[in-house]
Amino acid sequence: MKNMVEGIDMKKVVITVIGRDTIGIIAKVCSLLAENKVNILDISQTIVSGFFNMMMITDISRATISFEELCTQLDEVGSKIGVVIKAQQETIFDMMHRI
Amino acid sequence: MINVNEIQETNAMIEKENLDVRTITMGISLLDCICDDVSKTCDKVYDKIMRLAGNIVATGDHIAREYGIPVVNKRISVTPMSIIGASSCKKTDDFIRLAKTMDKAAGEIGTNFIGGYSALVSKGMTDKESLFLNSIPEALASTNYVCSSVNLASTKTGINMDAVSRMGEVILDTARRTADQDSIGCAKLVVFCNAPDDNPFVAGAFHGITEGEAVINVGVSGPGVVKTALESVRGADFGVLCETIKKTAFKITRVGQLVAETAARELGVKFGIVDLSLAPTPARGDSVAEILQEIGLEYAGAPGTTAALALLNDQVKKGGVMASSYVGGLSGAFIPVSEDHGMIEAASVGCLTLEKLEAMTCVCSVGLDMIAIPGKTPASTISGIIADEMAIGMVNQKTTAVRLIPVIGKDVGEEAEYGGLLGTAPIMPVNSFNCEDFIARGGRIPAPIHSFKN
Numbered sequence: 001m002k003n004m005v006e007g008i009d010m011k012k013v014v015i016t017v018i019g020r021d022t023i024g025i026i027a028k029v030c031s032l033l034a035e036n037k038v039n040i041l042d043i044s045q046t047i048v049s050g051f052f053n054m055m056m057i058t059d060i061s062r063a064t065i066s067f068e069e070l071c072t073q074l075d076e077v078g079s080k081i082g083v084v085i086k087a088q089q090e091t092i093f094d095m096m097h098r099i
Numbered sequence: 100m101i102n103v104n105e106i107q108e109t110n111a112m113i114e115k116e117n118l119d120v121r122t123i124t125m126g127i128s129l130l131d132c133i134c135d136d137v138s139k140t141c142d143k144v145y146d147k148i149m150r151l152a153g154n155i156v157a158t159g160d161h162i163a164r165e166y167g168i169p170v171v172n173k174r175i176s177v178t179p180m181s182i183i184g185a186s187s188c189k190k191t192d193d194f195i196r197l198a199k200t201m202d203k204a205a206g207e208i209g210t211n212f213i214g215g216y217s218a219l220v221s222k223g224m225t226d227k228e229s230l231f232l233n234s235i236p237e238a239l240a241s242t243n244y245v246c247s248s249v250n251l252a253s254t255k256t257g258i259n260m261d262a263v264s265r266m267g268e269v270i271l272d273t274a275r276r277t278a279d280q281d282s283i284g285c286a287k288l289v290v291f292c293n294a295p296d297d298n299p300f301v302a303g304a305f306h307g308i309t310e311g312e313a314v315i316n317v318g319v320s321g322p323g324v325v326k327t328a329l330e331s332v333r334g335a336d337f338g339v340l341c342e343t344i345k346k347t348a349f350k351i352t353r354v355g356q357l358v359a360e361t362a363a364r365e366l367g368v369k370f371g372i373v374d375l376s377l378a379p380t381p382a383r384g385d386s387v388a389e390i391l392q393e394i395g396l397e398y399a400g401a402p403g404t405t406a407a408l409a410l411l412n413d414q415v416k417k418g419g420v421m422a423s424s425y426v427g428g429l430s431g432a433f434i435p436v437s438e439d440h441g442m443i444e445a446a447s448v449g450c451l452t453l454e455k456l457e458a459m460t461c462v463c464s465v466g467l468d469m470i471a472i473p474g475k476t477p478a479s480t481i482s483g484i485i486a487d488e489m490a491i492g493m494v495n496q497k498t499t500a501v502r503l504i505p506v507i508g509k510d511v512g513e514e515a516e517y518g519g520l521l522g523t524a525p526i527m528p529v530n531s532f533n534c535e536d537f538i539a540r541g542g543r544i545p546a547p548i549h550s551f552k553n
Contacts, residue, residue: 014106044103055103071164086110088167093101093109095357096350 011061012041012090015074019083021052029054029085032077036070038063052083057090109350113168117323117385118351120358121378122172123159124214124299125152125368126306126314129178137187141200144183148175148204148213151313151368156209158365162358170358175205176304176316177215181231188227191234198238198245205244212287214304216247219294222256222543232262235269239284240276246302252292252489254496258544263489266290267482267538271505274474278507281515285504286437286469290485292492292499298428299374303500314371315363316428319355320378321347323385325411329393340394341414348375348418356423374428375419376464377411379439381522387411387432388441399434399442400451408432409462429498431464437504437517437524438469446525453484453527461491466500471515471524474507481505483534494547 017029026045033040038058045054060067071087078085112118132143152175159173177183180197188194198216205213216238218228235247251262270285277284289303296307299316306314328347332339355373363370379387388399394407412431420426434456436442445451453470460466466488472481485501492499506515506526515524 014101016106016110042100055106057100067165086167089165090101092166092168092354092357093105095353096109097101097105 009061010059013058013060013067013070014088014090014093015056015058016086017052017054017078017083019052019081021047021050022081025052025081025083026054028077028081029074032073033058036063036065036073038070110167112321112324112350116321116327117380117382118321118354119169119171119319120163120317120355121320122174122299122318123155123162123170123358123362124174124176124304124316124318125155125366126176126297126310126316126371127151127178128306128310128312129183130308133183133186135186137184137193137196140184140187141196144177144197145200145204148177148201149207152208154366158362161365162361165361166357168354168358172211174210174299174301174304175208175213176299176306177201177213178306178308179217179219180215181218181228182308184231185225185227188230191230191237194231194234195238195241198234198242202242202245211244212246212301213244214246214248214301215306216245217249217305219250220259220262221250221253222259224259224262232265232269235288236272236276236284239273239287246287246304248289248291248294248303248305250291250294252493254293254493254550255546257546258292258486258489258493260486260538260544261541263482263485264538264541266485267478267480270481270503271478274505274507281509281517282474282504282506283517283521286502286517286521288502290501292489293497294500295428295498297372300376300378300429302502310371311369313368315359315366315368316371316374317355317359317362318374318376318378318428319351319358320376321351322377322379322387322390324351325377326384326386326390326393329390333393337410341410344411344414345418348415349422351375352419352422370425372425372427373419373423375415375423375426375430376428376433377415377431378433379435380520381438381440383440386439386441387434388439388445392441398445398448398450400445400455404455405458405462408434408459412463429464433465433468434459434463435465435469435502436527437471437515437522438520439522443523443525446527453529457487457491460488460499461495464498466492466502468500468502469504469521469524470502471504471506471526472529473510473526474505475510476505476529477535479533479535479538480529482538484529486538490544
């Protein structure tokens with residue numbers, strides 16, 4: 001999928017984080033992404049009745065690990081913090097909500 | 100850029116409303132496996148299935164992870180076996196060897212069903228096809244994963260009443276041979292009118308002879324998603340109701356299109372079609388009957404059911420057709436009684452009858468599906484019910500099918516228990532009046548006048 005401005009092929013992955021709010025969720029997830037050269041393009045986050053809900057659109061085209069490995073590492077981080085982290089190729093959302 | 104609400108909407112459909120990819124089915128042509136020695140045919144069949152579909156389970160799981168959506172089943176369908184074995188098979192046991200070969204390949208690949216133990220006899224039956232029909236009961240009783248189907252009527256050719264008469268007996272024989280499991284063999288056997296060549300759903304899936312080497316067909320499913328969408332328009336008029344179903348069907352089918360394109364690319368096989376059927380499972384919140392109730396009926400089967408199902412079926416098609424480049428298979432709303440907890444409840448309280456189901460088959464995409472009937476039902480009655488369904492399909496130029504399960508040793512008031520996706524079936528009452536003389540006539544019912552379009 002081309003970035004119209006820079007002409008680079010991006011590989012967009014949507015990461016959602018849901019669970020009880022505690023200190024350090026954003027920091028821990030973002031550190032993992034930064035370590036593996038996953039670029040964050042957009043973040044949206046709310047807390048409703050003590051529940052943390054975050055959605056990130058990221059680009060893994062220059063990541064140093066595969067999508068599968070990213071899922072595994074996100075699962076591990078999620079278990080440690082006590083949240084559920086899901087990573088999905090952005091195409092499923094594009095496909096459903098755009099013509 | 101995709102926004103937060105869209106992400107939440109999609110994931111809610113997946114996580115709370117049972118949106119899933121019901122099946123990725125690889126259709127494989129076995130026409131090049133035909134030869135005049137049964138053992139060689141079996142070897143060629145096995146080798147080709149393993150070569151092309153060996154990776155289908157791993158690919159399905161991989162796609163599920165990529166997109167965060169369950170890919171529930173990965174299945175295979177093949178060219179009708181009655182054709183593949185016509186040269187080499189001399190007795191029923193020979194055909195059964197082919198069934199066992201299909202079963203072996205399916206078991207090793209890790210798939211749960213393989214369709215295509217089938218015959219296409221809508222105009223007439225060859226000697227080998229007649230032999231093949233005799234082999235079906237034992238083939239189904241002695242394999243785990245094999246599904247069988249027989250197309251015995253079409254709008255162009257009429258109804259093969261000889262085959263209709265035979266299939267009443269074949270179904271009963273299959274029921275008897277699997278009596279110790281509530282006649283489960285019959286859950287893997289479908290009789291068709293106007294069978295499609297590219298249906299990805301079992302038990303009626305086969306790779307039609309009009310198809311190419313191999314193809315990926317996907318069935319996506321989301322009755323729960325449609326039901327939830329309708330909750331937000333409770334009380335609104337039919338215009339709003341229909342628009343809501345149509346838009347929801349569009350979104351559901353888009354997922355099917357994405358998965359089909361991805362699977363085809365990763366398996367190195369052409370993309371065939373998306374079957375945009377609403378296919379229920381026994382789970383709560385995954386039910387077509389619940390949609391009918393949400394539309395305003397106390398239970399499926401109440402007055403208004405046929406109309407409600409007609410509009411549902413139509414709107415699903417209208418929304419889905421825009422969402423996919425190639426639509427095929429059955430594409431509509433499924434009404435399998437044992438696989439839909441809302442249907443089971445409706446049958447159990449006496450609201451849903453066989454006669455009402457017959458009316459419903461006029462306006463939806465399958466037929467009398469997964470219906471348990473008393474084990475003592477005579478073969479001629481089963482044939483009479485089949486003849487009725489075939490006539491509906493033939494005259495209305497649509498696919499209809501019959502998947503009836505005469506449960507040996509059980510009667511109305513009892514239940515057959517299959518478990519998993521096949522669910523639980525209350526035994527439904529069948530009209531006990533006689534049609535033996537009708538079925539005994541034999542021959543063919545000619546094609547209807549409106550099939551002459553030249």
